[in-house]
Amino acid sequence: MSVHEVERRIAIARKAVRAYAANDRVVAALVGGSVGRGWADAHSDIELDVYWAGAPTVAEREAAVEGAGFSRVYAEEDDNEWADGLLVDGVKIDVSGFVAATIDGYLDRVLEGDTEAELQVRVTALRDGIPLHGHDVIGDWRSRCDDYPESLAVAMVLSGLDLRSRERLEMLAARDDVLLLHRDLVDDVQGVLDALFGINRVWMPHPFHKWLDREERLLPRRPDRLAERIRSLLVAPPHEAVATLVGLVEETYELARTYVPEADVAPLRAAFELRRVV
Template sequence: MDHSEFRRTAVAPVLAAYAGTPGVDAVMLGGSTARGDADRWSDVEVGVFWARPPTTTERLVAPSVRPGTPEDSQSPWYDYLSLDGLAVDVEHALSSKVEETLDRVLEAHVPDPAGLMLLNGLVDGREIAGPRPELVHHWQRRAATYPRGLSIAIVEQHGPIDKFWRCQMLIERDNPVLLARELLRMTNQLLTVLHAVNGRYSGHVLAFKRLDAMETELVHAPAELARRLRLVFSAPPVEAADVLRQLVEETYDVIEAQLPEVDVARLRERFRADRQPTGGGVQAPPPVGLDA
């Protein structure tokens, strides 16, 4: 039995308990367990969609559930349970709120991270049960078409990758902690943009947790993306920064080819903007990415 099958079997009673609870429209298995690529570190994600706000008692119908969100807060609510050490995260949402979120993201093209996470979860969803499974199937059909307007909105929001000059500053200061933070910030923006260009939903960094599988999914992307991303966080600082610089420039090439509506010249100008150090009289090393 592989890791995904083990988790599907273990969580089946939880899905059944929620599916039979009054007020529930549908339940769904999500995440890596639903996709079939879980590993031994993977938790299990369960979505429960309600016709009305649930009480705490209704949310805790499955055994060993630990409440995470107070009852009087608004949808969604989060609870957690452990099945002999297997972590299960349960997200409860009102079906009406899901509809509102899909309208906001898919129709109004609002790049809301929580909404994008919901859509990503719906696309992955499997083992749908409850009295109204057709509701989830309807949401999945809507999510199957990624709007071009949403791609443009996300690229315009996350495409301006700025202050790359900080890399040289932090390398000269020998500050690997802040350098890593800057590299991660820019990498997250780059990957968010590439997902949007490729019509893939992503709402947070965990969407990028399997680099090789991600590279396979991103048809329009810089070559050898996974290998080069690993270099960004493993190569010596000057090389790492230069690899990221090249990845960003090539990502802008991809945007130009796939989304000509976006003003890529403006994105490049902002990315290439420099800040020159002053004073001291000591010759500084050449800028990151340039030959001495």
């Protein structure tokens, strides 16, 4: 983290938001990601979320970019998001535009236990970001997700701990099939981390667990030396890597059994340990 880099990026974000907020149909805006969390360094982009009362037109998006005096390097859109990439003094701004009603719908879904990672990313942007416009709107959204729902904790545990089997991992290690093995190792590590966020009732800040050391500190209930062991298995010889992962998985099943008893992990644990060939 660099205080200078964080402050520099917040100042750029404020300039961009002033241009967007000149349009009355922009109801709120915030800076999220590593900048909003105060984690940014010289490599960090600026993640700016802009919330509209209704779908923005191309002209409205272009007017905001031009009003800030920035140049646009990409423009994309889908059914739920309008994305604009801006380049300012060597820093890229990724602007994500949403209709406010879309965010309401996202919150409805995640509070009912939907495990789609993008929904939690939007929650953590609201909770951890820096509001720059429409503070009351953002405050109302934040209040909706003050409490982590138990249905989501259960769903995160059950989806996260549905893992590649130990037998498969050991087979790939025995064959020295390292490309497939590491793909499966990473998939299982992702699942363990997803489950740990559910066990701890903590909103997940990134779908691929980008900030491993910082994420570890968000999880008081976790296997010992979590990040250290994950790093070690990614560079260890195949059999050692599998053994390290198996230890993490077994400890996470125990944590789930203790702290999320409503999630029946016994069938998942049995499937992980199942051996078809003796």
